[in-house]
Amino acid sequence: MSAGRMHPGTYPIDDDLVRRLVAGQFPQWAGLVVERFPSGGTVNAMYRLGDDMVVRLPLVEGGADDVVTERTWLPRLAPHLPAPIPEVLGAGRPADGYPWPWSVYRWLAGENPEAGALSEPxxxxxxLAGFVAAMRSIALPGAPQAYRGGPIASLDARTRAAIEELRGIPQEAVDCDAxxxxxxxxxxxxxxxxxxxxxxxxxxxxNLLVAGGRLTSVIxxxxxxxxxxxxxLFPAWNLLPADAREVFRETLAVDDATWIRGRGRALSQALIALPYYRRTNPAMARNARHVIRTVLGEG
Structure with missing residues (x-):
């Protein structure tokens, strides 16, 4: 199914709308080719704009705040990180019936890595460990609370509800007791x-881009x-094989409790995602299955 069917309240975005928005607010780019970029993302639509830019527009109201968050913090974070991150080139505003802020970014080349198909895991x-360590070392004041950043117990009700939902989907073959x-x-x-x-x-x-097996940027x-x-710590279970997982952990010097919480958070995210996206977002559902197999296989 199309990305537009993933969530209730999704705004219908198409090439013509993006062309109108760009032409109305950034006339210097009005003549550039606009083309939908296929993505497994769940909150935003992405459109290539010419050769070196991308337009990113929230699909649902819940993504609108993210646009403002990125505009505020990406320029401040970028100098502290070892890999390129998105650079905002244009701050779009609601227009032509489209109700939320949107942005134009510099295009970052690379491909999304896929679990089980890494050339240099x-x-x-x-x-990845270097990127995470660099994020942790940042000391910028005024930081917001991260989404998912609170106590893991806050995920308990949704996680258990997802497990019960999966019990009713036997074709997914999830060992729900495990x-x-x-x-x-x-x-x-x-x-x-x-x-x-x-x-x-x-x-x-x-949200990762690689070339030649190495991390080129994070988006x-x-x-x-x-x-x-x-x-x-999500990449330990959503991407990396066992030997690389240990390198990731050792490089970050992760203690046992943090590692177990990280594994639980990755499992929770996958358990919630699988029943929600199994019919609407193949990439998300496929990775959720991978995470569940990996975490339960460790047990």
């Missing part, structure tokens, strides 16, 4: 008691903020 693990056991293990470990750290908070494969910072460092 150990090197990529080191790159999922409950793994989830409850993550609830038993201590919460993070150190200072909150800067997080990307959504390190999914679709989509709509969930950024400060919180529990376990929130940026």
């Amino acid at each position: 150990v090197l990529l693990a080191g790159d 999922a409950v056991a793994a989830w409850e293990e993550s609830l038993r470990v201590p919460d993070w008691d150190g200072p909150p750290v800067w997080l990307h908070a959504d390190l999914m494969p679709g 989509d910072f709509g969930c950024l903020g400060v919180g529990d460092p376990a929130c940026d």
Whole structure:
């Protein structure tokens, strides 16, 4: 199905709308080719604008705040990070019936990595660990609370509801009892008691770009903020094979409790995503299945 059917309240976006928005607000770019860019993203539509820009527009109202967050923080974060991140070139406003702010970014080349098809997994693990460590070391004041950055227990009700929903979908073949056991293990470990750290908070494969097997950039910072460092351990289970997973952990010197919370958070996200996206977003559903298999296989 199209991305427009993933959520209730999705705004219908097409090439003509994007052309009108660009021409009306950025006339210097009005003659450039506009073309939908296929993406597994769940909150934004992306359109190439010429050869070196991309227009990113929220599909739902919940993504509108993310646009403002990125405009505020991306320029401040960029100098501190070892890989390129999106650069805002134009701040679009609601117009032509489109109700939310939107942005034009510089195009970042690369491909999304895919679990099970990494050419340099150990090197990529080191790159990812370096990015996460750099985020954690940032000391910019006034940071927002990261989406997912609070106590892991805040995810309990939604996670258990998703497990029960999956019990009713036998074709997904999820070992729901094992999922409950793994989830409850993550609830038993201590919460993070150190200072909150800067997080990307959504390190999914679709938000990473690679070339030659190495990390070239990290995109989509709509969930950024400060919180529990376990929130940026997602690649350990959504992308990296076992040997690279250990490199990732060792490079970041992750303690046992944080590792278990990170694994629980990754599992929770996958359990919630699978029933929601299984018929509307193949990429998200496929990665959710991978995470569930990986986490339960570790148990």
